[in-house]
Amino acid sequence: MSAKIQRLAEVDRIIHEPARLMVVALLAAVKEADFRYLHQSTGLTKGNLSVHLCKLEEAGYIVIEKTFRGKYPLTICRLTERGRGALDNYRRIIKGAL
């Protein structure tokens, strides 16, 4: 039991942060989503969300693509395989410890 709890120290701190966990969990559940959808769904401020998206992108957990749909600019975010693996690992550690 203590070994399982000790594994909590290995938790990925990039994902463990609540705001980023929301973003990664949402992106894991969909194929792709744009900035506005994430902003509306998570309730984070735009600045806050931007910072968290940048951190996730730097870690290679998501890819961000700027595009247009007609005249409407889209900042599309997608979870990478690395991000999916990190989320699965995080889920395993948390479930094992609780």
Add this chain to the structure above:
Amino acid sequence: MQNASSLTGSSDPNAVARQLMQRAYNRDGLPEIAMGLIFLLASGIIYARAVLPQESIGFKLAVLAFALLLPFLIFGSPWALEWVRRRYLMERVGYVQRKPIGWRWIALVIVLAALLALALSEAVTRLLLPDRWLLAGTGLLGGALIAWCGRLRRFVIEGVLMAATGVFLAFAGVSLEIGSTMLLGFQGLVTLVSGGVVFLRFMRQPMETGE
């Protein structure tokens, strides 16, 4: 703005995603408007079946609509909502591409729903359940389903209202057809008004620009 930590009370990422997506899905009130319209249509069809002579074209159309049109609308409404959102509301609700639902799942749901309907119909015929039990059961089951599926306070209220209406109609001694018409009609109006209010409030929110 929502507090991020309050939303992540569960540490299970799946539960977090489900909760967030559920809120996002119901934020503009469109699903309730669609559900309200389907309830009202079902109510009208049941009433037509109750009052029209069995040989009339209207009766046959009502039977066909009940068997084909209603399931089509129920299963097709999520796609229709996505289309409306992408076509007219993307600047407000944002863009999301959901994972495709496998045809196996859709087929499984359709088969299970058909089996359940068959089992219920058989149980009603064999056990000779009185109308009042069926009305109360429909209200209670439907109300529970609405509250469970919506998982928001207003859906719980709508579910409680449906359950209470079903029980009330059961004790009022009306026939099954008229009771079903009243139950679905009332529920349709409640859901439509609730969805309409949510939609109007959503549309009145100032649109934020830039990222």
